Structure formats: structure tokens, C-alpha cells
Amino acid sequence: MSLLISSSIRLVAIAFSLIHFSCAYPNITKELGPLLSPGAAIVFPGSPEFLIATDRDNEEDPPTFSVIVEVATESDVQETVRYANSNDIPFLATTGLHGGTITLGNLQQGINIYMRKMNSTTIAADGRSATFGGGILGLEVRDALWAAGKQTVTGACECVSLLGPLLGGGHGYLQGFYGLISDNLISARVVLATGDVISVSATQNSDLFWALQGAGHNFGIVTEVTSRIYDVPSTNWAYIQYIFTHDKVEALFNLINTWTANGTRDMPVEFINKNVFARIPGIDANNAVIVFNIFYQGVDAVPSEYTAPLLAIGPVVAAANATDYPGLTIIDATTINDTVCTQHDAVNMMFPLSVRSYNTQAQVAAFDSYNAFTADARFLNSAVLFEGYSTQAVKAVPGSSTAFAYREDNFLITPVVSYLVNSSLDSHATAFGENLREALHNASGSAEMHAYVNYAHGEETLQELYGYEAWRLARLETLKTKYDPEGHFDFYSPIPQSN
Incomplete structure (x- = not known):
């Protein structure tokens, strides 16, 4: 019934949007259409294509669109931006629709520049780089490279784009070997707010190249990137997935903490630890559980120095096997067919916090808080994510060399508050997420709260998202003034112009 009601509300909203659009922008097909390539399309509310292109992962305070321009070429992007500017219409480029920050809700009745048709992959003749279209998904990147015996860093969810995570840094399974997604950027093509296009690299518009690697949502629309790629060293990834009851936190x-010496010792570069607080009633009908995953590259079985102490703690479910790199998302439940990629009419608030080590008592308290909150069946699908990717190559990049500020952190903790769209629950859900993150931060021992911009909820400060160094924020504000003086790209965790 909730799904039916929320879908009906959405259809009513679309109807009003169509009325508004027909009055406000009556000539887009006539005026913009002839300027677009044959592969482009203008899509209006009421069509299945419109619903697909606006079906967001987080429906809390989403942006609204009066029309979609499905672009197929860089020129299509340029012409759409120019049309929007000449008619004073806000616009937003989208691909995977997983950006969840509520600042996106500041865009109302705009143009969605939908990038999915720009999803090409071209591997260079020397096999050391590849060029990707600006609308490609991480899944498409992974599979195209894997077929050629290559790999690079992408996000850990198949339905998320390559470019969205890259512009905020971009964590991923392979980051310990190769760095963040953005660390592998060689060059980019960027459509600016004027509709002009520029090439960006370490030698061309190098100031913008710096900004794209961690704060890139603020400066333009990236239509193409060339990134480093690598030979696959071994197809084998061993894994374990153990599930523990509430008393094992x-x-x-x-x-x-023993393995990492309280965050002062790196785990092996081949080692990844990803854990989740989750509700699985088939395992425990009354309490949440802990899903504990280890992925280990290049071996047939996770080494016993890790599995033996875990088995001694006593999981209620213990699975172990080996897979290949594309198989990791199956174990992680982040494939294109999993709930994270298929749910509709849902709110998925995220409250990220990057830390150097875990405070054990704080994690126990967080579990208890989560356990009590999710006893309310409306929030049953909520979770707390603990992402512990290896970090050697991330930390090897000088902190000042890119806009990504938090290279020394080891773990990413993210409460995810999930429920069917119901605005009466929003304030309660937000309070839980904010309070849980604040408690975890206070226990971390750091005066600074570090929030991963790609998971941002929207109330975070500039310092929390982009770094606390005065020079870093001043540089970003100067670049914002240079490349987007009128604030056309102010919808995703915006950076202000300099005074």
C-alpha cells in the first residue's frame, strides 16, 4: 500500500511538472531539438523513459525536472547547457542517480542532462590507459576491461557511475594497489557553465585538474575521461562471509584493532574488510546481526591468521570460497540486480564518517542504538556500513596534490537510514543518523569530522567535506569563482565563490 501511495504521489507531482513545463519552456523541442545529434532525445514527464531517468536511490528532498535531454555526444551537452542558460533554466547532469545529498533538492523544475548514452570504452594501443564516456557505469568499466585482461579502480556498487565517485575521490576494492578512482585520472573533457568545452590534465588547465580530484561536482560536466588501467595480476579473490550475533560486536x-594496531599499521594491500550491521530476521528474529566480510586477492583461501580468531569468536553462519574480481559485488550484494540497485520510492539517507581507527565501545553503543532504532519495522532495511579498503596507494599520493583531503583515514563508517517514502518520518530518521554519526565522531578522538562527499547527507560543513586547511578551502573558492562564477553547478555539496 505504501508503494502504491508513494507512486501515486509521484505521478501527481509529474503531472504538475508537465503543466509547469508546458507553460515555462514551450519551445524546447523546436529550439533545442535541431541542435542535438541524431542519437539524442528530449523526454517529457509521463513517459517510461522519464521515470527511469529520474528514479533516484534517495528520494529524500530530490531534485525535480521538467524535461530530460538524453545526450549522446559532447556537443549535445554543450548545446543543452547553452539552451538552459539562455532560458534561465537550472540543469543537472546525471548518470547513476545515486547522489543522495539533500542539497540536490535546491534544483526544482530543471533540465536533467541524462548522460547514460555516453558509455563508451576505448583501450589505448599500449594497454596502459582507457578512455571512458561520461555516462558509463562502474559495471560497464569493470566488464569491458576484464574482457581485455585489464582492471582499474571503480566504486563497489555496479549501478553507480564511474564519474560520480571519481569527482569526490572514489573509494573502491582496488584502491590499495592503485589509489582512489580520481588518482588514476590522466585527463578529462569538461563542459563549463558557459557551454564551452576544455581539456583538463596535469599540463592543461591544471588548476581544474586538481579540483576535479575530490571536489569536481562543482565545476562542470565531465563528458570523457582517460584513466590508467592495469593488467590483472591474479584472477583469484578468496573471501569469507561470517555472520555474528549481537553479543559479538x-x-x-x-x-x-589488534590487526591494525589501533589504526597505526596498514593491513596487507591484498586485504579488504567490509562489515555491516543489518537486520536478518531469518538468522535472529529479535536483534540485528553483524555481517563480517574479508576479501583477499591472489590466494585460494583467506589466511588462517584472520579466519582462526574469527571462528573462535563463534559465527552463526560461516561461508568461505574463492571468486574473481567481478564476483566481489555478488558477495557484497551490490550487483545491478541487488536491492541497492533495484529499490524504488525509498529514502536512503547516508551519514558518512572517515576515521583512522575504531573505538570498540563506541561501536558497541552504535550497534545498540541501531538495534533499538530498527526494531521499528519501518526502518528494517537500514544498516551501518564499515568499509575497510587497503590504503597503501591512497596514502602514497601527497595530500596537497589533489582536492581529496582525507587520505590518512583507514575506515569509512556510514549509517544508512532506509524506509519507504514518508515525509512524516524524515525528521526522526535524520535525527537518528546525525546523532549516531556525532557519537561515533566524538569517540574517535579527532577534533575534525571527516565526511566522504560522495555519501554526504547535506548538512555537513565545507570543512567536513573538503578539508580543514585554510589554503585548501581558499583554493577551491577561487577556482569556483573562476570556472563557475554564476553558480550553475551549486547543487551537489556546493562550494561558495571567493569574496
Whole structure:
């Protein structure tokens, strides 16, 4: 019934949007259409294509669109931006529709520049780089490279774009070997707010190249990137997936702290630890559980120095096997067919916090808080994510060399508050997420809260998203003034212009 009601509300909103559009922008087909390539399309509310292109992962305070321009070429993007500017219409480029920050809700009745048709992959003759279209998904990048015996860093969810995570840094399974997604950027083509296009690299418009690597949502529309790619060293990834009951939280996080010497010792570059607080009623009908994953590259089985102490703690479910790199998302439940990619009419608030080590007692308290909150069945699908990718190549990049500020952190903790669209629950859900993140931050021992911009909820400060160094923020504000003086790209965690 909730799904039916929320879908009906959405259809009513679309109807009003169509009325508004017909009055405000009556000539887009006549005026913009002839300027677009044959592969482009203008899509209006009421069509299945419109619903697909606006079906967001997080429906809390989403942007609204009066029309979609499905672009197929860089020129299409340029012409659409120029049309929008000449008619004073706000616009937003989208691909995977997973940007969840509520600042996107500041865009109302705009043009959605939908990038999905720009999803090409071209591998260079020397096999050391590849060029990707600006609308490509991480899944498409992974599979195209894998077929050629290559790989590069992408996000850990198949339905997320390559470019969205890259512009905010971009964590991924392979970052310990190769750095963040953005660390592998060689060059980009960027359509600016004027509709002009420029090439960006370490030698061309190098100031913008710096900004794209961590704060890139603020400066333009990236239509193409060339990134480093690598030979696949071994097809094998061993994994374990153990599930523990609620009374094991302290022992598990104590063990992680032992392995990492409380965040002062790097785990092997081949090692990834991803854990989740989740509700799985088939395992425990009354309490949440902890899903504990280890992925280990290049071996047939996860080394016993990790599995033995975990088995001694006593999982209620213990699975172990080996897969290949494309198989990791199956174990992680982040494939294109999993709930994270298929749910509709849902709110998925995220409250990210990057830390150097885990405070065990804080994790116990967080579990208890999560357990109580999700006893309310409306929030049953909420979770707390603990992402522990290896970090060697991330930390090897000088902190001042890109706009990504938080290279020294080891773990990414993210409460995810999920429920069917129901605005009466928003304030309660937000309070839970904010309070849980604040408690975890206070226990971290850091005066600074580090929030991963790609998971941002929207109330974070500039410092929390982009770094606390005065020079870093001043540089970003100067670049914002240079490349987007009128604030056309102010919808995703915006950076202000300099005074």
C-alpha cells in the first residue's frame, strides 16, 4: 500500500511538472531539438523513459525536472547547457542517480542532462590507459576491461557511475594497489557553465585538474575521461562471509584493532574488510546481526591468521570460497540486480564518517542504538556500513596534490537510514543518523569530522567535506569563482565563490 501511495504521489507531482513545463519552456523541442545529434532525445514527464531517468536511490528532498535531454555526444551537452542558460533554466547532469545529498533538492523544475548514452570504452594501443564516456557505469568499466585482461579502480556498487565517485575521490576494492578512482585520472573533457568545452590534465588547465580530484561536482560536466588501467595480476579473490550475533560486536572490533594496531599499521594491500550491521530476521528474529566480510586477492583461501580468531569468536553462519574480481559485488550484494540497485520510492539517507581507527565501545553503543532504532519495522532495511579498503596507494599520493583531503583515514563508517517514502518520518530518521554519526565522531578522538562527499547527507560543513586547511578551502573558492562564477553547478555539496 505504501508503494502504491508513494507512486501515486509521484505521478501527481509529474503531472504538475508537465503543466509547469508546458507553460515555462514551450519551445524546447523546436529550439533545442535541431541542435542535438541524431542519437539524442528530449523526454517529457509521463513517459517510461522519464521515470527511469529520474528514479533516484534517495528520494529524500530530490531534485525535480521538467524535461530530460538524453545526450549522446559532447556537443549535445554543450548545446543543452547553452539552451538552459539562455532560458534561465537550472540543469543537472546525471548518470547513476545515486547522489543522495539533500542539497540536490535546491534544483526544482530543471533540465536533467541524462548522460547514460555516453558509455563508451576505448583501450589505448599500449594497454596502459582507457578512455571512458561520461555516462558509463562502474559495471560497464569493470566488464569491458576484464574482457581485455585489464582492471582499474571503480566504486563497489555496479549501478553507480564511474564519474560520480571519481569527482569526490572514489573509494573502491582496488584502491590499495592503485589509489582512489580520481588518482588514476590522466585527463578529462569538461563542459563549463558557459557551454564551452576544455581539456583538463596535469599540463592543461591544471588548476581544474586538481579540483576535479575530490571536489569536481562543482565545476562542470565531465563528458570523457582517460584513466590508467592495469593488467590483472591474479584472477583469484578468496573471501569469507561470517555472520555474528549481537553479543559479538566488542570482540570483533577488538580483533580489527589488534590487526591494525589501533589504526597505526596498514593491513596487507591484498586485504579488504567490509562489515555491516543489518537486520536478518531469518538468522535472529529479535536483534540485528553483524555481517563480517574479508576479501583477499591472489590466494585460494583467506589466511588462517584472520579466519582462526574469527571462528573462535563463534559465527552463526560461516561461508568461505574463492571468486574473481567481478564476483566481489555478488558477495557484497551490490550487483545491478541487488536491492541497492533495484529499490524504488525509498529514502536512503547516508551519514558518512572517515576515521583512522575504531573505538570498540563506541561501536558497541552504535550497534545498540541501531538495534533499538530498527526494531521499528519501518526502518528494517537500514544498516551501518564499515568499509575497510587497503590504503597503501591512497596514502602514497601527497595530500596537497589533489582536492581529496582525507587520505590518512583507514575506515569509512556510514549509517544508512532506509524506509519507504514518508515525509512524516524524515525528521526522526535524520535525527537518528546525525546523532549516531556525532557519537561515533566524538569517540574517535579527532577534533575534525571527516565526511566522504560522495555519501554526504547535506548538512555537513565545507570543512567536513573538503578539508580543514585554510589554503585548501581558499583554493577551491577561487577556482569556483573562476570556472563557475554564476553558480550553475551549486547543487551537489556546493562550494561558495571567493569574496
